[in-house]
Amino acid sequence: MRYRYSTEENGRVKKIAVVYTENEHGINFADVDGEAVSIVQRLKEAGHESYIVGGAVRDLILGKKPKDFDIASEANPARIKKLFRNSRIIGRRFRLVHVYFGPRIFEVSTFRSLKDGPTGNTFGTVRDDVLRRDFTMNALFYDPGQKIVVDYVGGMKDIRAKKVKPIIPLAMIFKDDPVRMIRAVKYAAATGFNLSLAVKWKIKSDSPLLGSVSPSRLTEEIFKVIHSPAAVRIVAALDRAGLYAYLQPEAAKLMKENPSFRSRYLRSMAALDRDGSRPADGGQPPYLRNIPGEALGALINDYLEDVVDWEKGVTENYKESFAAARRFVLPMNPPRFELAFAVRRFFSVHGVTVKKSHVADLSGRRRASRSADNEAAENRSAEGEPRRKRRSKKKPISDNNEHSPVDKEMLFGKNE
16 A cells, blocks of 8 residues: 655645555456546546546446446646547536547546635646545546556545545535435445435435426436436435435325335336346346336336226327326436337337327327417418417427437337
């Protein structure tokens, strides 16, 4: 074990970090993504201190193979962009660089300081950057060139002690970013680590802050949960902590009111594992990687079981079920084609086939309704009534009434 030192303003030498060698941290270098290694190497060759950071380092230490590898560097975004032609700068205030290798994206951030607080955007040093991170287990920096882990906050000890320990003071950590409450519970459930009583009480008192979080961020978090190998444990833990009511309020309400629904809902989450068929590396099984909407079905299937009236025709039933599912998952706003796939899959399990004609019929009805409205408006105008102007609005593909060619193939297969 080695140490890093710094000379303070008073001239004293102070120990600032513990450096763990390959034999001490136990990371299997074969599990480290080669492209992430090459990004770090190029940055270092250009004279910029750089590391693999965050959850990837945590997972490597725990013996898991990470899905994503994030990188932090002292190089600013413009410099990073110049070094990598296959990259682009994203973000307005908090600027990052995405480096592309085929379909894969590696996020490269610049060290930020604490000058403007834990969520500020002023560039800084590696020592500043580590203190902005949420929990010690996510604040370890891995240098793949030297194969060392640099630990400024005691994260390695906390991992070995199975603790989820905040870095930012409890008085500020959740006020700065309420989503950290979800992450704290998620990390504890996924790893089997413990949250201190003080953290649990702070989550309980600060949980209403999640009410101000944007739907897009909540959508991102719930997608992470249902695509996690520990989905059922995480959902149960979030529900016990009173946080699931902010991610899926309707589901949380039904789980509280109806023990039978709770059992079925959690069983659906557990079924995402498909009898333990997830890969040994802890990643997603192929069916979840390749079929958008499959995991989404775990959120809606049990609800639809209770609300679908099978006596109705397929078109009307599909229309009502799709609308009910969309309301049920609020404030989550999944892509339209993924939700449509999940609803269609639910119908298929019950022996009911939703064909193109059923969806096309719905689209035709909508178009006919709009035409009728336009005709009525023309008549009012002809009779001297002022015609209301309609603003033309471009909708995202996920909200179009008709599916794109890609969506049709996903929903109905190539041969329908």
